[in-house]
Amino acid sequence: ETGVTQSPTHLIKTRGQQVTLRCSSQSGHNTVSWYQQALGQGPQFIFQYYREEENGRGNFPPRFSGLQFPNYSSELNVNALELDDSALYLCASTLGIPGAVPRAAYEQYFGPGTRLTVT
Protein backbone atom coordinates (compact mmCIF):
# COMPACT_ATOMS: atom_id res chain seq x y z
CA GLU A 1 0.00 0.00 0.00
CA THR A 2 1.47 3.32 -1.08
CA GLY A 3 1.09 6.27 1.30
CA VAL A 4 0.36 9.88 0.48
CA THR A 5 3.20 11.62 -1.30
CA GLN A 6 3.74 15.32 -1.95
CA SER A 7 6.09 17.33 -4.12
CA PRO A 8 8.16 19.35 -3.89
CA THR A 9 9.43 19.10 -0.33
CA HIS A 10 10.46 22.72 -0.11
CA LEU A 11 9.77 25.73 -2.27
CA ILE A 12 10.82 29.37 -2.17
CA LYS A 13 8.79 31.93 -4.11
CA THR A 14 8.58 35.68 -4.37
CA ARG A 15 5.54 37.71 -3.44
CA GLY A 16 3.16 38.01 -6.40
CA GLN A 17 4.27 34.78 -8.04
CA GLN A 18 2.18 31.66 -8.57
CA VAL A 19 2.88 28.18 -7.21
CA THR A 20 1.64 24.65 -7.83
CA LEU A 21 1.92 21.91 -5.25
CA ARG A 22 1.26 18.26 -6.01
CA CYS A 23 -0.16 15.32 -4.09
CA SER A 24 -0.64 11.65 -4.83
CA SER A 25 -3.28 10.02 -2.69
CA GLN A 26 -2.94 6.76 -0.85
CA SER A 27 -3.73 3.71 -2.92
CA GLY A 28 -7.49 3.18 -3.11
CA HIS A 29 -8.39 6.65 -1.81
CA ASN A 30 -10.54 8.86 -4.03
CA THR A 31 -10.81 12.01 -1.90
CA VAL A 32 -8.06 14.54 -1.34
CA SER A 33 -8.08 17.41 1.15
CA TRP A 34 -5.58 20.24 1.42
CA TYR A 35 -4.62 21.97 4.66
CA GLN A 36 -2.43 24.96 5.42
CA GLN A 37 -0.34 24.85 8.59
CA ALA A 38 1.23 28.17 9.51
CA LEU A 39 4.12 28.18 11.95
CA GLY A 40 2.94 27.41 15.47
CA GLN A 41 -0.62 26.68 14.36
CA GLY A 42 -2.75 23.66 13.69
CA PRO A 43 -3.64 22.73 10.12
CA GLN A 44 -6.50 24.69 8.55
CA PHE A 45 -8.76 23.17 5.95
CA ILE A 46 -8.41 24.77 2.51
CA PHE A 47 -10.60 22.58 0.32
CA GLN A 48 -11.40 19.04 -0.65
CA TYR A 49 -11.67 17.25 -3.99
CA TYR A 50 -13.88 14.28 -4.64
CA ARG A 51 -14.48 12.79 -8.08
CA GLU A 52 -12.48 15.60 -9.67
CA GLU A 53 -14.68 18.35 -8.27
CA GLU A 54 -14.21 20.76 -5.39
CA ASN A 55 -16.32 19.45 -2.57
CA GLY A 56 -16.15 21.70 0.44
CA ARG A 57 -13.97 24.74 1.08
CA GLY A 58 -12.63 26.47 4.12
CA ASN A 59 -12.11 30.19 4.67
CA PHE A 60 -9.56 30.76 1.91
CA PRO A 61 -9.74 33.27 -0.96
CA PRO A 62 -10.31 32.26 -4.60
CA ARG A 63 -6.62 32.65 -5.42
CA PHE A 64 -6.30 29.24 -3.76
CA SER A 65 -7.54 26.74 -6.31
CA GLY A 66 -7.05 23.12 -7.10
CA LEU A 67 -7.53 20.20 -9.41
CA GLN A 68 -8.05 16.50 -9.05
CA PHE A 69 -7.15 14.08 -11.80
CA PRO A 70 -8.73 10.78 -12.83
CA ASN A 71 -6.06 8.88 -10.91
CA TYR A 72 -7.14 10.87 -7.80
CA SER A 73 -3.90 12.83 -7.56
CA SER A 74 -4.35 16.52 -6.91
CA GLU A 75 -2.78 19.94 -7.32
CA LEU A 76 -3.02 23.02 -5.17
CA ASN A 77 -2.46 26.30 -6.98
CA VAL A 78 -1.92 29.62 -5.26
CA ASN A 79 -1.88 32.83 -7.32
CA ALA A 80 -0.56 36.24 -6.34
CA LEU A 81 1.44 34.87 -3.44
CA GLU A 82 1.51 36.89 -0.22
CA LEU A 83 4.00 36.72 2.62
CA ASP A 84 1.32 35.18 4.85
CA ASP A 85 1.06 32.23 2.47
CA SER A 86 4.34 30.96 3.89
CA ALA A 87 3.38 27.69 5.57
CA LEU A 88 3.49 23.92 5.46
CA TYR A 89 0.88 22.65 3.01
CA LEU A 90 -0.47 19.24 3.84
CA CYS A 91 -2.40 16.91 1.63
CA ALA A 92 -4.62 14.21 3.10
CA SER A 93 -6.47 11.41 1.40
CA THR A 94 -9.40 9.26 2.37
CA LEU A 95 -12.07 7.09 0.80
CA GLY A 96 -15.29 8.87 -0.08
CA ILE A 97 -18.49 7.04 -0.88
CA PRO A 98 -21.21 8.57 -3.09
CA GLY A 99 -24.16 9.88 -1.13
CA ALA A 100 -22.65 9.04 2.23
CA VAL A 101 -20.15 10.36 4.73
CA PRO A 102 -18.84 7.27 6.41
CA ARG A 103 -16.84 7.57 9.57
CA ALA A 104 -13.80 6.56 7.60
CA ALA A 105 -14.12 9.80 5.59
CA TYR A 106 -12.88 11.70 8.61
CA GLU A 107 -9.95 9.35 9.13
CA GLN A 108 -7.55 11.17 6.90
CA TYR A 109 -4.06 10.06 5.98
CA PHE A 110 -1.56 12.86 5.60
CA GLY A 111 1.46 13.31 3.41
CA PRO A 112 4.75 14.81 4.64
CA GLY A 113 3.85 18.27 3.37
CA THR A 114 5.41 20.95 1.21
CA ARG A 115 7.13 23.82 2.99
CA LEU A 116 6.43 27.04 1.06
CA THR A 117 8.40 30.17 1.84
CA VAL A 118 7.31 33.45 0.27
CA THR A 119 9.85 36.27 0.31
Next chain:
Amino acid sequence: AQSVTQPDIHITVSEGASLELRCNYSYGATPYLFWYVQSPGQGLQLLLKYFSGDTLVQGIKGFEAEFKRSQSSFNLRKPSVHWSDAAEYFCAVGHYGGSQGNLIFGKGTKLSVKP
Protein backbone atom coordinates in the same frame (compact mmCIF):
# COMPACT_ATOMS: atom_id res chain seq x y z
CA ALA B 1 -19.00 27.32 15.14
CA GLN B 2 -17.09 24.15 15.75
CA SER B 3 -13.73 24.57 17.43
CA VAL B 4 -11.02 22.68 19.25
CA THR B 5 -8.99 24.10 22.14
CA GLN B 6 -5.72 22.72 23.38
CA PRO B 7 -5.00 24.79 26.49
CA ASP B 8 -1.34 23.83 26.85
CA ILE B 9 1.05 25.19 24.23
CA HIS B 10 4.12 23.40 25.59
CA ILE B 11 4.54 20.61 28.14
CA THR B 12 7.75 19.09 29.46
CA VAL B 13 7.77 15.72 31.20
CA SER B 14 10.53 13.43 32.38
CA GLU B 15 11.12 10.18 30.57
CA GLY B 16 9.11 7.45 32.30
CA ALA B 17 6.59 9.87 33.77
CA SER B 18 2.92 9.84 32.87
CA LEU B 19 1.44 12.24 30.37
CA GLU B 20 -1.92 13.89 29.86
CA LEU B 21 -2.60 16.35 27.03
CA ARG B 22 -5.83 18.27 27.21
CA CYS B 23 -8.35 18.84 24.44
CA ASN B 24 -11.72 20.56 24.60
CA TYR B 25 -14.11 20.79 21.70
CA SER B 26 -17.15 22.76 20.74
CA TYR B 27 -19.49 20.86 18.45
CA GLY B 28 -23.25 20.71 18.20
CA ALA B 29 -23.69 17.04 17.49
CA THR B 30 -21.95 13.89 18.61
CA PRO B 31 -18.36 14.55 17.66
CA TYR B 32 -15.88 12.38 15.87
CA LEU B 33 -12.58 13.02 17.64
CA PHE B 34 -8.99 12.38 16.69
CA TRP B 35 -5.46 12.79 17.99
CA TYR B 36 -2.60 13.21 15.55
CA VAL B 37 1.15 13.46 16.20
CA GLN B 38 3.61 15.47 14.14
CA SER B 39 7.35 15.01 14.43
CA PRO B 40 9.59 17.89 13.31
CA GLY B 41 9.48 18.34 9.55
CA GLN B 42 6.95 15.55 9.15
CA GLY B 43 3.30 15.20 8.27
CA LEU B 44 0.60 14.11 10.67
CA GLN B 45 0.21 10.56 11.93
CA LEU B 46 -3.11 9.35 13.34
CA LEU B 47 -2.72 8.15 16.95
CA LEU B 48 -6.31 7.26 17.73
CA LYS B 49 -9.92 8.05 16.96
CA TYR B 50 -13.31 8.10 18.66
CA PHE B 51 -16.57 7.64 16.79
CA SER B 52 -18.94 6.17 19.38
CA GLY B 53 -19.24 3.46 22.00
CA ASP B 54 -16.61 2.86 24.64
CA THR B 55 -15.38 6.27 25.79
CA LEU B 56 -11.85 5.02 26.44
CA VAL B 57 -10.05 4.40 23.17
CA GLN B 58 -6.69 2.82 22.63
CA GLY B 59 -4.27 3.99 19.98
CA ILE B 60 -0.83 3.30 18.65
CA LYS B 61 2.42 3.76 20.56
CA GLY B 62 0.75 3.07 23.92
CA PHE B 63 -1.51 6.13 23.84
CA GLU B 64 -5.12 6.24 24.98
CA ALA B 65 -7.78 8.93 25.15
CA GLU B 66 -11.00 9.33 27.06
CA PHE B 67 -14.10 11.03 25.70
CA LYS B 68 -16.09 12.90 28.34
CA ARG B 69 -19.25 14.38 26.89
CA SER B 70 -20.14 16.29 30.08
CA GLN B 71 -16.81 18.11 29.95
CA SER B 72 -16.55 18.34 26.14
CA SER B 73 -13.11 16.85 26.46
CA PHE B 74 -10.98 14.24 24.76
CA ASN B 75 -7.72 14.11 26.70
CA LEU B 76 -4.77 12.06 25.53
CA ARG B 77 -2.82 9.97 28.03
CA LYS B 78 0.22 7.76 28.20
CA PRO B 79 1.34 6.00 31.39
CA SER B 80 5.07 6.16 30.70
CA VAL B 81 6.62 8.59 28.23
CA HIS B 82 9.58 7.66 26.05
CA TRP B 83 12.09 10.14 24.65
CA SER B 84 10.82 9.31 21.16
CA ASP B 85 7.39 10.72 22.10
CA ALA B 86 8.78 14.25 21.87
CA ALA B 87 6.70 15.85 19.11
CA GLU B 88 3.69 18.09 18.57
CA TYR B 89 0.25 16.68 19.25
CA PHE B 90 -2.94 17.86 17.62
CA CYS B 91 -6.51 17.18 18.62
CA ALA B 92 -9.13 17.37 15.87
CA VAL B 93 -12.87 17.10 15.43
CA GLY B 94 -14.53 15.75 12.31
CA HIS B 95 -16.61 18.38 10.57
CA TYR B 96 -19.35 17.65 8.09
CA GLY B 97 -18.66 19.91 5.11
CA GLY B 98 -19.94 19.53 1.57
CA SER B 99 -20.72 15.90 0.95
CA GLN B 100 -17.57 14.65 2.59
CA GLY B 101 -15.96 15.29 5.92
CA ASN B 102 -12.92 17.28 6.92
CA LEU B 103 -11.09 18.03 10.16
CA ILE B 104 -10.92 21.04 12.47
CA PHE B 105 -7.68 21.08 14.42
CA GLY B 106 -6.55 22.65 17.64
CA LYS B 107 -3.35 24.68 17.73
CA GLY B 108 -1.35 21.81 19.10
CA THR B 109 0.67 21.00 22.21
CA LYS B 110 4.41 20.60 21.92
CA LEU B 111 5.76 17.83 24.12
CA SER B 112 9.36 17.88 25.31
CA VAL B 113 10.82 14.90 27.18
CA LYS B 114 13.60 15.30 29.74
CA PRO B 115 16.09 12.45 30.15
